[in-house]
Amino acid sequence: MSSDHVAAPTRAGAFVEGIGDQLPILLGVIPFGLIFGALAVSQGIPGWAAQGLSLFVFAGSAQFVAAELVGAGAPALMIVFTILVVNLRHLLYSASLAPSLRHLPSRWRVPLAWLLTDEAFATTSARLNRGVQVHAEWYMLGTGLTLWSSWQVSTAVGVLLGAQVPAGWSLDFALPLTFMALVAPSLVDRPALGAAASAGVCAVVLAWLPFKLGLVLASLIGIAVGVGLERFRKTVAGVPS
């Protein structure tokens, strides 16, 4: 996290800051896109449809599940329903960013919502958590477009050339590492720590659930634990909640 950008004075500055904060995530995302393109083709999906999934759906893990379902011969409506379930966590992202973006006109909020992925949420919420509100829309546009264009290009390369990144490099590990650096500054008090710890444990315990439902449930449990701890703290301190 480059602290020299914290006071992003201009729109262009915020846009560039958004690009910069997305770069470490790309280390993990580009191999992921290559693998998606290659896997989709190996499942018998035409190249244009694989690229279409990246262009239209633009949601990494949902695209992987969709590609597997297509390969297994699932009906179209079931695939659409599965995509919905895998992407339910975006409801949480949308609600979480809404207070900071509500002042913007819809000509901003409608396109920004298009870019609301795990990766864009991680960087944008980390910046807001640092207390930086200025030109949040330009920041999110920069960070979101960086991810969007990398995802399109890496999908296309994966479709055309196959996944050329050796698995032994384990570049996918860069993704949890970056998320770690982004989440650490938000763990400022016991409720936040409790939320993260319980969500982490539950995500492991519930990992057997299909369609990322384990992650959705674990997140809801984490949020509930955070709220509970906060209420408890207020009760102990004698502050009416």
Place this chain on the structure above:
Amino acid sequence: MTLGFWAIVLLGGMAVTYTTRLSFLVLIGHDRLPPQIRRSLRFVAPSVLAGLIVPELLLADGHMPATLLQPRLIAGLLAAAVTWRFRNTWLTIAVGMISLWLLGALLPA
């Protein structure tokens, strides 16, 4: 896989995904949420991100491995210590990736 099949998958997949993203940013006024829910939103990022991170460190192919002596877990814990102390993304990635590569070479597969 006909054109109709792909029209449903691509346009339907786009519609449901975009709807979840538009939900509280555009479709449903955030102020229509009860205050209790609004106060809980600060826990979304810690919870979801921890839920994304921890299984990546602990699970191998979706299952709990027999031993905790796993390169990803040890490298992840080292990286967590570095991020806690230095608050630097690139340094966290460097320490995490290098220790993963070293541990992968050192530990029995």
